[in-house]
Amino acid sequence: MKTDEFTRKRIKPMLKLPGYIEKIMAELRKEGYACFVVGGAVRDMMAGEKPWDWDLATDAPLGNVLKIFPKATVISEELSVVRIRSAEDEKNDEADLGYVDVARLRKEKYAPESFGIPSEIIFTNSIESDLERRDFTVNAMACSIEVELIDPYGGAEDVSKRVLKMVGEPLTRLEEDxxxxxxxxxLVAERNYSFSGSLQRAIAEKADLLIHISKDRVRDEFVRIVTGENAAKAIEVAEDAGVLKWITGIDKPLKRLKPLQLLNPNSYSNISERNAATLKDYRILLSLCVFYRRYFEEDALEAIEYLNYSGKTAKVIKDAIMTGNRLSNISDKFELKEYIAEYGFEFYDLMEDVLRIEEESDSKAAKMRRARLEAAAEIQRENDPLTIKDLAVNGDDITKLGATGKTVGLVLEHLAKQVRRNPEINDREKLLKIAEEMMKWNLK
Structure with missing residues (x-):
């Protein structure tokens, strides 16, 4: 509950604002405007953690902010939010986030069944009024440039206890948005928070309101949940509260064939140069594959369609669902070549990590996986031919032998299969002879 008087404390020994944040705040202060660090950045600093992003709140009107920071980008004119990028020549760790969002202090009102869209936005000069509209007590704190904490709802104490409480009446606030x-x-997944009893009951009661939220928004939030360091805990919380069915579109429990804690892919045994440049994307794909493989195939495919993943992402997850068991049973080098030729090394790397997570306690599976990894490394080291493009002949060569249409592709596929089994025959003359023999069997 809100205290009678707003709590303000000087906590300079606890918090340290990056230089580029102080510069932005100082520029606004110089022009006579108030400015505060708000939201998750204050929460994370209070927990002794590095903030992932920075949000500032000011009483300066949008036009005035743009005059002070002419290179700022308007993110939302309606909400008076701009994005200020840190100086390009700032060569220090403080600039690694790249930008700061600055919003005007405001209050919000919601009409019944508005589901996250305020019916009225009222700009204000009061930081306390701005904090009143925020969701959880741990997010309803602000910090001035003098490092004075403004904490009207006891957020600092809740940070120390890692507990989430709603600002205001939980059922009402969830109905609003x-x-x-x-x-x-x-926040459970990313920062290891737990729910207060009132919030837990409210979420269970209002979970069905998620049907009114766009699939894109649900998907974006879920990707962050499933890639969090505490994803397993968060998924269990979501399932127990009846939220998971509004994320997957299916009202069926996860299949508990393996311990759910294995959902956390905190290390990557098979990360390769092919994937290292896109580690964030790799982590997302790995987490999604592990999650959806915990449903039976038919249910998993339905759940993937429900959230409208991009074509590439959907294909990777679906392939993981349908081919993982095939890879798990491969113990022959030729079979491994067949798999890699069909799906590529990048997908193979991903699937080995999926299986590592799923089969972590299975010593027999681990032994087979090590053998596959050694075979895959040898295939790469020897540069073994795997696909049609690796052949010493091409489509034109086969056409000159008299093949037409689909037959050309059939011959090349047959040659590629032969070469995967016997790399030494990947010689132009040898392959042309094999192709000629095939042509005699009326494959024209």
């Missing part, structure tokens, strides 16, 4: 349900679960 059901996305707050997903944000709460995300």
């Amino acid at each position: 059901p996305v707050r349900i997903l944000r709460a679960i995300r």
